Amino acid sequence: MDQSTKPIHVYRGKYIESAHDVHIAVVSAKGDLLAYYGDPVRQTFARSSMKPFQALPVVETGAMEAYNLTERELSLFCASHIGEPYHRESVMEVLGKINLPEDKLQCGTHIPKDTESYKRLVQSGGELTPVYSNCSGKHSGMLAGVAQQGMDVDTYHELSHPYQQQIIDGIANVSGYEREKIMTSVDGCGLPVHRMPLYYNALMFARLAAPDKWTDGTSERQSALGRIRDAMTSYPEMVAGTDQFDTDLMKAYEGRIVAKGGAEAVHCFGDRETGIGVALKISDGNPRATTAASMEVLQQLGIGNEKIFADLDDYHYVPVKNMRKEKIGEVKPVFKLNRI
Template sequence: MASPIHVYRGSYLESVHEIHVAVVNAAGEVLYSYGDPGRLTFPRSSMKPFQAVAVVQTGAIDHFGYEDADLSLICASHSGEGFHRSRVMNILDRINLEEKALQCGTHIPHDIEGYNKLIRNGGELTPVFSNCSGKHSGMLTAAVHMHEDIHSYREFTHPHQQRILEVIEDVCGFPKQEIELSLDGCGVPVHRLPLKNAALGFARLAKPFSWRDGERSQFLERIRSAMTKHPEMVGGTDRFDTDLMREFNGRIVAKAGAEGIQCLGDAETGIGVAIKVADGNARAASVATMEILKQLGIGDEAIYERLDEYIKAPVLNARKDRIGHIEANFQLAAGERVLTRS
């Protein structure tokens, strides 16, 4: 099988990336695949919408009067831009907690301009700059509302982490006793399950009432609506999730994860897609996503033209010169073709 993602320097092939893809409907049927759709995977931050379901179902969002933009931020891997940070701080203020309550650690944000300004002004990185600070503020919101310990909210045994596990079991259709756990980059539990089950979760997120009626579908619809109405909160300026959801104007809900994960759901067809770049390099994920959307007939030429930087993604040098590109070179197979798990 030829490598599905090609990286060119000039006109010369320099590198390749292998991918695994699952395209699933809300019933769990694998409609299309590439590689191993059953590959056991940590979907990483792409599970944030389902982690947010566990917050919504406690009633905390309504109790504290959160807006849709707040809920979208709770699902985010944000860029640490000013509007992200101020909203996280506002969430903490409403639950009467200080920034030090966030246990997500910190890192240099995607918003390099803002980071450089911070350094020039003699500031230092704090937890609010973490791309997971929105998620952590949501977990704290639920713990405060449920009168649970706020110091151990990251622990596997904390009631809120158990709520999250139950949501993922239900929405992604995979028994919780078979979900393997480890720690994510921000210190909270991360869940290992088959790639096709992550895709199933996004099929149900995209069109929840085609899955079933009831409160959980209402929660999913609320989260989908918040993310697609406020895509700037999910990522930020020049971020793929944000640009994709904005261009599709509510049709696509999308969430990336670290180590080359990209998941999305289509509200019109009710299908979910999950992608894993085998070597973990995120630069291949957006290119693969756009190729899959084109093969599935989702979107039109006008949308593809506006998202062209993700279809034939540029390779830049240190001078910001375009010296190559990344392109897709694969065809989805109908149905499920399970290859060797790794």
């Protein structure tokens, strides 16, 4: 297949070396499909893009108040953080508040994206522990919600656990997608991950960004969504970290955009002003094309201004660099949304 016909090009010099397909859904909080590219109902595991909705029970059960948890910590519950010191310290503070040890985190561990933290750990002779996992914030939030309800804290990660069933109930409610149609598998951190059409992921982010525009949502659920949105946009550094797209995107838009990426090249965001939600998936799972696609959607929808787009330009036209850190190409989106 001619790579030039694909929607996202990867240039080496002036030549297209590789290309990526993308599927996009743009949806209003009322549920109208406003624009799309590719297959807007592609069945998709949204992966970590679902974290804001996995945080619903910790808000709705009163665990935030019961354990004196902060809005900054709530943002962390929605995070795929890079393991910077303040991320790890915050997770440990949450565990201290709920009086549970680190080994109750069922997220496993991995080398953090913050390489400086990992270097210091190795130099000190330390070992990786669960707090370094990019999902440790989400897991600590779940433990708070589980503990508040007196549920079993050892099996909270299992699909059959009542807390995971509460999460599925919330996802079904916010998305409007039939609960029995939500398929599940296992995410990288051991928790259930949810498979549904891309359109419904976009709808969820529309309602996260502008819950007041979700006309048939309950006031309690609207309030919880608004609280999660405000936590993420007020403390965007907790959601990802230094020089990370979600953090920089939310900072640049100063609270207007709420965003969360997921593994295998998923990205979702919602616009507080218009009530528009967007979900996209790069078909081959390569994350290098994700930011370019999201920025192109924002530009085509007219969400933002020249300063914002200038500040985020390296996420839109992503530099391809050699080992000398010299720019020798770029990732460039070339698609046009189909408007409805």
